[in-house]
Amino acid sequence: MVSQARVRAPELRGEGGWINTGGRDLRLADLRGRTVILDFWTFCCVNCLHVLDELRELEERHRDTLVIVGVHSPKFAHEADHQAVVDAVERYQVAHPVLDDPGLETWKQYAVRAWPTLVVIDPEGYVVAQHAGEGHAHAITRLVAELEREHAAKGTLRRAGSPYELPEPEPTALRFPGKVLRLPEGGFLVSDTTRHQLVELAPDGETVLRRVGSGERGLVDGGAAEARFSEPQGLALLPDGKTVVVADTVNHALRSYEPDSGEVRTLAGTGEQWWQGAATDGPARRVALSSPWDVEWFDGRLWIAMAGVHQLWTYTPPAEGGAEGTVRAEAGTTNEGLVDGPAAEAWFAQPSGLSASADGKRLWVADSETSAVRWIERADGDRQGGDADGHADRRAGGQADGGLHVRTAAGTGLFDFGHRDGEAGQALFQHPLGVTALPGGRVAVSDTYNHALRCYDPATGEVTTLATDLRELSDAVLVEHAGEGAGEGTRAEIVVVESARHRLTRLRLPEEAVRVDPVAHRTQRSATEVAPGELLLDVVFQAPEGQKPDDRYGPSTRLVVGSTPPELLAEGAGPGTDLRRRLRLAEGVAEGVLHVSATAASCDDPDGAGEAAEYPACHVHQQDWGVPVRVTGSGTRRLPLVLAGMDDGRES
Numbered sequence: 001m002v003s004q005a006r007v008r009a010p011e012l013r014g015e016g017g018w019i020n021t022g023g024r025d026l027r028l029a030d031l032r033g034r035t036v037i038l039d040f041w042t043f044c045c046v047n048c049l050h051v052l053d054e055l056r057e058l059e060e061r062h063r064d065t066l067v068i069v070g071v072h073s074p075k076f077a078h079e080a081d082h083q084a085v086v087d088a089v090e091r092y093q094v095a096h097p098v099l100d101d102p103g104l105e106t107w108k109q110y111a112v113r114a115w116p117t118l119v120v121i122d123p124e125g126y127v128v129a130q131h132a133g134e135g136h137a138h139a140i141t142r143l144v145a146e147l148e149r150e151h152a153a154k155g156t157l158r159r160a161g162s163p164y165e166l167p168e169p170e171p172t173a174l175r176f177p178g179k180v181l182r183l184p185e186g187g188f189l190v191s192d193t194t195r196h197q198l199v200e201l202a203p204d205g206e207t208v209l210r211r212v213g214s215g216e217r218g219l220v221d222g223g224a225a226e227a228r229f230s231e232p233q234g235l236a237l238l239p240d241g242k243t244v245v246v247a248d249t250v251n252h253a254l255r256s257y258e259p260d261s262g263e264v265r266t267l268a269g270t271g272e273q274w275w276q277g278a279a280t281d282g283p284a285r286r287v288a289l290s291s292p293w294d295v296e297w298f299d300g301r302l303w304i305a306m307a308g309v310h311q312l313w314t315y316t317p318p319a320e321g322g323a324e325g326t327v328r329a330e331a332g333t334t335n336e337g338l339v340d341g342p343a344a345e346a347w348f349a350q351p352s353g354l355s356a357s358a359d360g361k362r363l364w365v366a367d368s369e370t371s372a373v374r375w376i377e378r379a380d381g382d383r384q385g386g387d388a389d390g391h392a393d394r395r396a397g398g399q400a401d402g403g404l405h406v407r408t409a410a411g412t413g414l415f416d417f418g419h420r421d422g423e424a425g426q427a428l429f430q431h432p433l434g435v436t437a438l439p440g441g442r443v444a445v446s447d448t449y450n451h452a453l454r455c456y457d458p459a460t461g462e463v464t465t466l467a468t469d470l471r472e473l474s475d476a477v478l479v480e481h482a483g484e485g486a487g488e489g490t491r492a493e494i495v496v497v498e499s500a501r502h503r504l505t506r507l508r509l510p511e512e513a514v515r516v517d518p519v520a521h522r523t524q525r526s527a528t529e530v531a532p533g534e535l536l537l538d539v540v541f542q543a544p545e546g547q548k549p550d551d552r553y554g555p556s557t558r559l560v561v562g563s564t565p566p567e568l569l570a571e572g573a574g575p576g577t578d579l580r581r582r583l584r585l586a587e588g589v590a591e592g593v594l595h596v597s598a599t600a601a602s603c604d605d606p607d608g609a610g611e612a613a614e615y616p617a618c619h620v621h622q623q624d625w626g627v628p629v630r631v632t633g634s635g636t637r638r639l640p641l642v643l644a645g646m647d648d649g650r651e652s
Helices: 046-061 080-089 105-111 137-154 389-398
Strands: 015-019 035-041 064-072 096-098 116-123 125-131 180-182 188-192 197-201 208-212 232-237 245-248 253-258 263-268 281-283 290-299 303-306 312-315 326-331 352-358 365-369 372-378 406-408 418-419 434-437 443-447 452-457 462-467 472-479 493-500 502-508 518-522 528-530 534-541 547-549 555-564 569-571 574-576 582-587 591-604 620-633 639-648
Touching: 015 080, 035 137, 046 064, 046 137, 046 208, 046 245, 064 080, 064 547, 125 137, 125 620, 180 232, 180 472, 188 232, 188 582, 197 232, 245 290, 245 452, 303 352, 303 574, 326 406, 352 418, 365 434, 365 443, 365 591, 406 574, 434 472, 443 472, 443 493, 502 534, 534 555, 534 591, 555 569, 591 639, 620 639
Parallel strands: 035 064, 064 096, 232 290, 290 352, 352 434, 528 620, 534 639
Antiparallel strands: 015 096, 035 116, 116 125, 125 639, 180 188, 188 197, 197 208, 232 245, 245 253, 253 263, 281 326, 290 303, 303 312, 312 326, 352 365, 365 372, 372 406, 418 518, 434 443, 443 452, 452 462, 472 493, 493 502, 534 582, 547 591, 555 574, 555 591, 569 582, 591 620
């Protein structure tokens, strides 16, 4: 048994300052005597949002001995804007202090490599645990309770009120709305995300006709007044013209809403989050989902942008007289990245917006984390604009097989983004959340972090900007009006959800593009310098205390490795079960990104005997890393990534 050196937690610093503290700056010394959890997050990251939800119950249960501190560490340029962070804290109802660290100062001090990462600090100010990814709530809950008992006995526990101060809410009709649907009668239905409601608006887009949902977070069916949602997003009308399907994002469910009756019921999902190894098809209410963000009817089924697992799923309603529909994963591997090809082999990164083309041949996808506009179609279908998307086909290396195929119109990957118009292969977006099919085959893009409405035209292969200064637009819907005068044709306008301005905004579709000075960004995370040739990838996982690896049905771990560009890795790409792998970097490739996806399963072992309890609770720990690397002669030959590890000064 070796005693490990105790590590004092570095001070918390960030030039953006503190949020949710009433204007006060916090120091770790102010929190001494209580357990502190640092949650390194960024508001674009769906896995970070999952962790926020995982921590809510723990935060409430130990409110006088535990302080959670969010350390906001931006990926995108927009996320370094302090007001955007303030908005995100309200949008996602973060009920603890948040340090805005736009320069990644505290991120570097704690040697963090991935979003999200949780660091636990004991009441004496020492780091005792670090966990990357999600799924660690059970282990952290147990550790927090243990630290509370231990330090109460030592006399080093201090009970006190939380430093959190709730900001004064603003009285607006909508609060951070997410998606919008045009109703058959001409009005609009909006997902009022932060208030956990749906709101019906008159055709003017402003007058509130009805609120659906009590406004309390929850998963409750029933009438408009008693139903409950949890941060709903996408909306779609089924072909019957009477039923709206709602992507109830944080409930991991699909709900239905009947405007005629006001009734809400659950169509799909169990209310629990999907984890690796769970079913990916079956009866809709018996299969778990993961953060469904948008929905759209296409190809005879309802498609789901399953942001939480980087996939597209479908929901098929029950046959007439049937009680329950079915769900199925259709596209994506759950690996996060940008890879085209046959649907089952493609990679997505938080698909967040869907729109079917008017001819029914394409389903457009806003793939937010790769800042890309993509589509899915039958591989033997219409290939309009083939010259413009040739770069995407080369990237895929796939071939038409008569099935569903994923292609990319514009976007390059996880770490490059910006605002640049022109030929699609060179155009850049910044975390788009919505797409809207337009007449003539074009698609409008809600380019969220650029605050701009953009347009991709497959016929020309060009991307243009239609409008700017639209604060965090997240969706748009086309509205066509018949001409009122003699000889007038149809007049089209687009209604945009300005989420950060809490409103719908009407725009006439311009005939010409708006001129915008091009800007290109790469994420500010510094690249890890690695030596040429062989590189040892070492994913560190230690089952939390009181648990053992769950190897009852085979290996308890899984590791998938890839790279951008694919040529970066000469050896070592692909899946496996060992969390340590020797990679070989190809000669002549100086830099790129390693994509690493690790999963580990553990079960309760309360007696520490190495055997799980008779009916153990089992847990899945998972994380995706995108690690920028640069090949240099002085670089490291070992790349350690911590999935879950302890450094608590106890004997081990």
